[in-house]
Amino acid sequence: MKNKNLKIIGLFFLFFLFDVIRPLGYLFLPNLTFLAIVSIALYSNLNLSLLIALFAGSFLDSLIFSGNLFYTPVYPLFVLFVFFLNRFLYFMKIKNSPSTVKILLSISAILLYSLFHNLIAKETNLLFLISFFIQSCLSFVFVDRLIQKALPRKYSTFSLKR
Amino acid sequence: MYLTSNKAKKIVFTTVGALIALAAFRGAFQAVIISISENLTVFSKLSLQDELEQLRQEKLLYQLKFNQLRNLKEENQELREALNFKKQGDISLVGAEIIAFSPSSWHRYVFVNVGEKEKINEGMLVVDKNGHLIGKVTEVYPKRSKIVLLNNPDFQTPASINNKVSGLLQGSLSKIEILYIEEGDKINVGDLVYAATNPFDSSIKAGKVSRIRKSEDSLFYEISVETFSKEALPPIVFIVK
Numbered sequence: 494m495k496n497k498n499l500k501i502i503g504l505f506f507l508f509f510l511f512d513v514i515r516p517l518g519y520l521f522l523p524n525l526t527f528l529a530i531v532s533i534a535l536y537s538n539l540n541l542s543l544l545i546a547l548f549a550g551s552f553l554d555s556l557i558f559s560g561n562l563f564y565t566p567v568y569p570l571f572v573l574f575v576f577f578l579n580r581f582l583y584f585m586k587i588k589n590s591p592s593t594v595k596i597l598l599s600i601s602a603i604l605l606y607s608l609f610h611n612l613i614a615k616e617t618n619l620l621f622l623i624s625f626f627i628q629s630c631l632s633f634v635f636v637d638r639l640i641q642k643a644l645p646r647k648y649s650t651f652s653l654k655r
Numbered sequence: 656m657y658l659t660s661n662k663a664k665k666i667v668f669t670t671v672g673a674l675i676a677l678a679a680f681r682g683a684f685q686a687v688i689i690s691i692s693e694n695l696t697v698f699s700k701l702s703l704q705d706e707l708e709q710l711r712q713e714k715l716l717y718q719l720k721f722n723q724l725r726n727l728k729e730e731n732q733e734l735r736e737a738l739n740f741k742k743q744g745d746i747s748l749v750g751a752e753i754i755a756f757s758p759s760s761w762h763r764y765v766f767v768n769v770g771e772k773e774k775i776n777e778g779m780l781v782v783d784k785n786g787h788l789i790g791k792v793t794e795v796y797p798k799r800s801k802i803v804l805l806n807n808p809d810f811q812t813p814a815s816i817n818n819k820v821s822g823l824l825q826g827s828l829s830k831i832e833i834l835y836i837e838e839g840d841k842i843n844v845g846d847l848v849y850a851a852t853n854p855f856d857s858s859i860k861a862g863k864v865s866r867i868r869k870s871e872d873s874l875f876y877e878i879s880v881e882t883f884s885k886e887a888l889p890p891i892v893f894i895v896k
Contacts, residue, residue, distance in 0.1 A: 515756040518888045519806070522760040553758060564758070614761040616808045618829045625760060 500643040505529060505549060508636070513556050522621075523629040524606075525636060526553055530568050531602045532633070532640040534575040535595055546572045567609075575602055599637070603629045708750065708891070711784055715893060716748050718786050722849075722858040726818055746858070749773050749894045751781075754799065761828065763807040765790070767892065770798045780812065780850055780859055780895045787883035788812075788850045788861040789892060802892070805831060805861070805882055813851045814861060816842050816878070824850060824861060824880070831862065831880040839867055839876030848880050859895065 508525040515521070526549055534542040550564035575598055582594055607625050611617055723746065751767035769775055779792045781802050791812055794801040803810050803826075810826025814833055819841050822833040833848065842864055850859045862882040869876045 512758040513755050518756070519760055519763055519804075524758055524760070526758065556755070610759065610761045614808050614828075616761075616828060618827075621760075621828045 501640075504639055504643050505545075509549075509553060509556060512553070521628065522625045523632040525632065526564075527568065527571070527606060528603075528629065528633045528636040529640055530572060531575060531599055532637045533644075534572045534602075535579075535598060535637075536641070536644055539572070539576050542572045542576070543569050571602055571606065574605065599633055600630065603633065712748055712750055712893065715782070715784060715786050716746070719746055719748075719782075719858055719895070722786075722860075726849075726858060729818060747896045749775065749896060750891055751800070751894055752891055753888060762809065763804040764793070765802050765804065765888065766799050767802060767894075768799055769894065770796045770800050772798060774896070775800050775894055782859055782893050782895060783884055783889050784891070784893070785883070786860060788859050789884045789888065792894060800894075804888075805884060815849050815851065816864060817846045818849065822878070824848070831882055833864075833878040833880060834875065836876045836878050837874065839869055839878070842867055842876075842878065 505526070508529050511525050530542070530546045530549055533545055537545075546568035547565065550566070550568035551562070553564045554562050578598055578601060579594070582597070603626060607622055607629070611622060749769055751769040753765045754768050755766040757764045775792060775795050777792055777795055780788060781790045781792065783789050788805060790802040790804040790807075791810060792800050793803045805826050806828055807826050808828060810824075812824050813821065814824035815821045816833065816836075820836055820838050822836040825832050825834050836842070844864050844867060846864045848861045848863060850861045860883055862880040864878055865881040866879040867876060868879075
């Protein structure tokens with residue numbers, strides 16, 4: 494268990510570094526930390542996911558030196574969004590397979606994140622939005638796989654019911 | 656006290672064996688010594704690299720000064736009769752290394768490792784190694800500064816097109832524009848866009864005009880700019896003082 498915790502912490506630290514150092518500059522658009530938080534929210538319980546999101550958000554805010562708290566409230570909000578959408582789909586008795594629901598949840602979270610940022614930036618750029626969305630979806634597959642491997646076995650299976 | 660023949664034989668054989676081994680592995684020993692000395696010369700290589708960076712910085716500085724002098728000459732010809740000509744100060748450059756990026760792809764800014772200690776002020780323009788505009792300093796801390804990039808929607812700086820027409824260079828994720836241009840008929844596609852370091856000097860190339868458009872109900876022209884700076888940022892940038 495301790496090993497798995499260290500793996501998760503190590504993964505998050507790598508994602509932070511990648512988001513802040515950006516070896517490819519802004520050619521690579523997705524925010525890996527956000528994708529990791531969405532992935533965690535799909536597998537873990539609400540309390541743990543909120544805690545991780547809060548910690549990740551505040552760590553990211555402190556890393557970028559700006560002094561403003563932006564990611565600290567945003568990441569937990571997206572965890573809540575994923576959870577409540579999952580619950581909503583469950584209570585709507587959607588008979589799709591868990592993998593379909595998982596894809597739906599992750600795509601909704603990424604889409605909402607990009608629309609949210611577009612709103613804050615007060616700039617709507619369709620080409621940029623599409624690039625961000627596609628890159629994020631492809632990166633999410635990779636991030637999700639890593640998170641699944643790092644989580645303990647009982648947490649690494651997505652289920653509709655919470 | 657006296658060496659027995661066995662001991663003597665042992666000593667002789669050991670000595671001869673050692674000499675043979677030395678001769679056989681002479682090449683390997685040489686390689687080890689050479690690699691050690693090469694590693695020691697890394698420090699001289701580092702100093703050569705420093706010198707190269709310094710020379711690049713000087714070259715860039717002279718390029719910017721040349722642009723400034725050319726603009727001054729043109730301005731002088733136009734303002735020969737003027738009485739209130741102000742003397743412009745020399746420009747200087749501060750090299751800085753990018754230490755962090757903003758995680759958001761919408762609000763693009765970077766942090767560099769120079770700040771108040773190096774007398775950096777807000778509003779200073781930032782160029783790459785080719786002298787092309789990449790951003791502007793917006794916040795200064797004791798040992799670091801925040802630079803808003805050209806393709807950030809919050810980026811704005813005064814600019815001129817071929818030193819004839821002035822406007823406001825507005826950053827954007829997609830297309831960079833120059834706002835508040837009334838005299839669009841003086842501009843052609845391909846004209847160079849310069850950013851101003853101060854109200855009397857435009858010597859930093861930002862890009863070139865890629866499109867000129869005017870809608871009927873608008874007072875100003877819509878001028879799109881194609882920037883010279885690349886999407887992928889260099890690790891070292893220069894702040895124009």
